[in-house]
Structure formats: structure tokens, C-alpha cells
Amino acid sequence: MSELVVKDLKVVFDGFVAVGGVDLTVPAGDVRFVIGPNGAGKTTLIDAITGLARATGSVTFDGQELLGRKVHKIARLGVGRTFQNSTVFEELTVLQNLDIAAGWSRGPFTMLRRRSSVPPAVQHALETIRLTEVRDQLAGTLPHGQKQWLEIGMLLVQNARLFLLDEPVAGMSHEERDATGELLGELSKNHTVVVIEHDMDFLRRFARTVTVMHAGRVLSEGTVAEVQADPRVQEVYLGHSASQEAHDASL
Numbered sequence: 001m002s003e004l005v006v007k008d009l010k011v012v013f014d015g016f017v018a019v020g021g022v023d024l025t026v027p028a029g030d031v032r033f034v035i036g037p038n039g040a041g042k043t044t045l046i047d048a049i050t051g052l053a054r055a056t057g058s059v060t061f062d063g064q065e066l067l068g069r070k071v072h073k074i075a076r077l078g079v080g081r082t083f084q085n086s087t088v089f090e091e092l093t094v095l096q097n098l099d100i101a102a103g104w105s106r107g108p109f110t111m112l113r114r115r116s117s118v119p120p121a122v123q124h125a126l127e128t129i130r131l132t133e134v135r136d137q138l139a140g141t142l143p144h145g146q147k148q149w150l151e152i153g154m155l156l157v158q159n160a161r162l163f164l165l166d167e168p169v170a171g172m173s174h175e176e177r178d179a180t181g182e183l184l185g186e187l188s189k190n191h192t193v194v195v196i197e198h199d200m201d202f203l204r205r206f207a208r209t210v211t212v213m214h215a216g217r218v219l220s221e222g223t224v225a226e227v228q229a230d231p232r233v234q235e236v237y238l239g240h241s242a243s244q245e246a247h248d249a250s251l
């Protein structure tokens with residue numbers, strides 16, 4: 001398990017400062033929620049960590065500098081992310097999606113054949129993401145929640161050690177949210193987990209620590225109780241009282 005350390009991270013788009021000097025340390029095994037009003041810079045922060053947005057400053061994971069490396073190199077260093085929209089291959093089964101993610105090159109015929117034996121790493125991922133029963137189902141037919149879990153499973157078989165999850169429970173049912181929260185807890189036993197989320201009820205139940213971003217900067221950080229009690233956080237959310245997130249937050 002490894003630590004994520006972000007120092008003085010800046011991302012500027014055509015003169016607009018989306019992330020303006022963020023310092024952030026997420027210890028190994030943490031379940032860190034990153035919250036903040038729309039446009040606070042949360043997704044851009046993850047884009048910078050994963051190499052999708054050009055940034056200055058420093059981002060280290062497990063002691064290795066990530067800034068300046070290409071996206072696939074960062075992924076190989078154990079940094080995995082999910083997007084708000086699912087990126088699974090809908091026309092392939094759950095198992096085939098995991099196989100591809102694991103980099104199995106068995107050729108098209110073996111890949112598409114139903115198999116009786118499943119590699120241990122893939123089996124472990126299937127169990128962790130609770131999709132063993134539907135492993136031969138086409139991914140496109142899965143409910144939204146299960147597609148998100150499949151994405152997490154794909155990161156597991158790629159040996160990701162840092163999980164950066166962008167609004168994983170958006171659009172999920174209550175049951176799916178609960179199961180996802182439990183999954184985050186399980187993941188954190190062996191991985192470091194960062195979750196961008198707007199769902200404050202989900203945060204209260206499953207966050208271990210919270211970072212609040214506002215206007216490209218870290219506004220507050222601590223346990224759920226600590227950030228809830230922070231007057232600066234209350235001000236930012238009350239300042240956006242028209243939005244659903246502020247209503248949900250009641251911070």
C-alpha cells in the first residue's frame with residue numbers, strides 16, 4: 001500500500017486557473033473523499049494526477065514522481081481511475097472485459113470462448129466486485145452500478161494500488177450505493193482510495209477522511225465531523241444553496 005503526495009499542484013487552461021496550488025497527502029489505506037462545489041477543480045486534480053491534464057508542482061505515488069509521465073506509464077505505476085461515464089466494452093462479457101484489462105493476449109477465438117477455468121487474479125477480482133454470478137453476461141446489459149464495479153475490477157486486475165474514482169455512485173440505487181460503500185472499505189485493506197463525490201449521505205457513511213476543494217484550492221481537510229464543523233465549508237456550501245449538493249450537504 002502506498003501514499004499519494006501532491007505538492008503545489010497547478011493546472012491552468014488558457015490563463016484560467018482550474019487548480020491553483022493544491023497540497024494533499026493521502027496515506028496508504030485511506031478512503032479519502034474529495035468534495036467541493038461544481039467547478040472546484042476536483043476532476044482536474046485527478047486528470048493531473050493521471051497525466052490527462054498538464055500540471056506543474058509534484059505528484060508522487062509510492063515515492064515515484066508522476067508529473068511529466070505519459071498516461072499509460074502512470075497507470076503502470078499502479079494508478080487507476082474511473083470516469084463518470086462507464087468505459088467498459090458493452091459488447092463483451094464481464095469476464096472478457098476483465099481478461100482484456102488484465103492484458104491477456106489469447107487471440108480472438110480463445111478470448112470469445114466460454115471457459116471453465118478463470119485465472120486466479122480475475123476470479124479474485126470477480127469476487128471482490130461481486131460479479132461472479134454474471135461473469136458471462138454482456139457488460140452492456142448490466143445495471144449502472146454493476147458497470148461501475150466492473151470498472152473497479154478492471155483496475156484490480158491491472159494491479160492498481162491507487163484508486164481514483166470519479167463520482168462512483170452517481171445514478172446508483174440505495175442498495176448499489178451501500179454495496180459500493182462496502183466495496184470501498186474492502187479495497188482500502190490493500191489499496192489507497194480517493195473518491196470524488198457529491199453525495200453527502202454516502203460521504204458521511206463511508207469516508208474515512210475528507211478534502212474540501214473550492215475554486216481550485218484545498219479549503220478544508222479532516223474527518224467528516226471536522227469538515228462539517230468548519231465554518232469555511234459551511235459558507236462555501238451555503239453560498240451555493242440553490243444547488244442540490246448544498247441541499248444534500250447541510251454542512
Ligand SMILES: Nc1ncnc2c1ncn2[C@@H]1O[C@H](COP(=O)(O)OP(=O)(O)OP(=O)(O)O)[C@@H](O)[C@H]1O
Nearest residue numbers: 013016017018036037038039040041042043044045
Ligand atoms: N479542458 C478544459 N479547458 C478549460 N477549462 C476547463 C477544462 N477542464 C475544466 N475546466 C474548468 O476548470 C474548472 C474546474 O473543473 P473541474 O471539472 O475540475 O471541476 P469539478 O470540481 O470536478 O466540478 P464538477 O463537480 O462539476 O465535476 C471549471 O471551471 C471548468 O470549467
